[in-house]
Amino acid sequence: xxxxxxxxxxxxxxxxxxxxxxxxxxxxxxxxxxxxxxxxxxxxxxxxxxxxxxxxxxxxxxxxxxxxxxxxxxxxxxxxxxxxxxxxxxxxxxxxxxxxxxxxxxxxxxxxxxxxxxxxxxxxxxxxxxxxxxxx
Amino acid sequence: xxxxxxxxxxxxxxxxxxxxxxxxxxxxxxxxxxxxxxxxxxxxxxxxxxxxxxxxxxxxxxxxxxxxxxxxxxxxxxxxxxxxxxxxxxxxxxxxxxxxxxxxxxxxxxxxxxxxxxxxxxxxxxxxxxxxxxxx
DNA sequence: TTGTACTGTAATAAATAATATTACAGAATG
DNA sequence: CATTCTGTAATATTATTTATTACAGTACAA
Numbered sequence: 001x002x003x004x005x006x007x008x009x010x011x012x013x014x015x016x017x018x019x020x021x022x023x024x025x026x027x028x029x030x031x032x033x034x035x036x037x038x039x040x041x042x043x044x045x046x047x048x049x050x051x052x053x054x055x056x057x058x059x060x061x062x063x064x065x066x067x068x069x070x071x072x073x074x075x076x077x078x079x080x081x082x083x084x085x086x087x088x089x090x091x092x093x094x095x096x097x098x099x100x101x102x103x104x105x106x107x108x109x110x111x112x113x114x115x116x117x118x119x120x121x122x123x124x125x126x127x128x129x130x131x132x133x134x135x136x
Numbered sequence: 137x138x139x140x141x142x143x144x145x146x147x148x149x150x151x152x153x154x155x156x157x158x159x160x161x162x163x164x165x166x167x168x169x170x171x172x173x174x175x176x177x178x179x180x181x182x183x184x185x186x187x188x189x190x191x192x193x194x195x196x197x198x199x200x201x202x203x204x205x206x207x208x209x210x211x212x213x214x215x216x217x218x219x220x221x222x223x224x225x226x227x228x229x230x231x232x233x234x235x236x237x238x239x240x241x242x243x244x245x246x247x248x249x250x251x252x253x254x255x256x257x258x259x260x261x262x263x264x265x266x267x268x269x270x271x272x
Numbered sequence: 273t274t275g276t277a278c279t280g281t282a283a284t285a286a287a288t289a290a291t292a293t294t295a296c297a298g299a300a301t302g
Numbered sequence: 303c304a305t306t307c308t309g310t311a312a313t314a315t316t317a318t319t320t321a322t323t324a325c326a327g328t329a330c331a332a
Contacts, residue, residue, distance in 0.1 A: 003223055006223045007228060011230065011244075033230055087142045100147070100271060107267065107270050108147075111210070114258065117258075118257065135243065
């Protein structure tokens with residue numbers, strides 16, 4: 001569906017990792033990503049649900065990683081963001097009167113699951129810490 | 137970007153494979169997929185560029201596979217449809233004044249390329265023929 | 273040769289989804 | 303108790319997908 005969310009989430013987490021032991025504001029994050037601060041807070045709301053981000057409210061509030069970046073795998077981020085199979089489509093209602101159309105969703109889903117598993121296995125190999133360390 | 141195109145293309149090719157030695161019309165294909173015939177023809181126009189579909193114009197015209205389904209890998213379809221990295225986002229213009237933002241696109245691209253490679257490797261293992269044979 | 277049934281493609285419209293904006297309640301701090 | 307954040311909802315804007323309309327061109331067949 002929306003694959004841009006992975007980029008945004010990874011960007012957020014990379015920034016949080018590069019300011020350890022600091023509380024970073026949504027405004028600052030939004031400034032770096034060049035998107036609206038409300039979208040950042042919404043995205044973080046999801047990342048918090050998955051334990052990847054922690055926050056503090058109030059005047060000196062802000063965001064930080066929910067756990068050490070060495071314990072966050074890129075697959076964790078992918079799973080947190082995922083809401084539809086990566087190869088699937090939005091609206092997909094094939095004709096049930098057609099022999100192929102009637103069955104295709106089942107087979108597409110199986111295929112997408114397998115393909116996604118391969119993708120996740122790959123993302124599983126890299127931690128956020130390792131990703132952040134690529135920045136000079 | 138638009139990941140629904142993979143579903144549509146695979147659906148088209150599966151149908152063509154299940155009517156071998158026949159010319160299938162865009163109307164029929166559209167009827168099974170439940171989308172507009174013009175979109176089918178547009179999608180096929182792309183598949184033709186990649187040699188996956190052949191067509192015949194005129195009164196008795198229609199579409200057929202460009203080569204035997206045993207010689208079409210699901211990775212071929214993916215590559216034909218792909219127009220942006222699977223994990224990438226549409227608009228992505230991070231702040232160049234930010235140390236992280238300035239560099240992130242480069243690192244995202246590398247990551248997406250690697251992840252996509254894993255996906256393609258997986259899709260490479262299955263032919264269209266094998267996929268079609270899953271239908272009963 | 274001419275009507276018919278297709279493909280091929282462009283141009284436009286409609287529907288859907290992504291993102292931005294506005295607004296404001298609530299929390300923590302000084 | 304004013305300030306500066308988060309949290310969230312509601313709405314508006316923009317972008318992207320999909321559908322529709324239109325029509326030129328091709329091949330066939332009566």
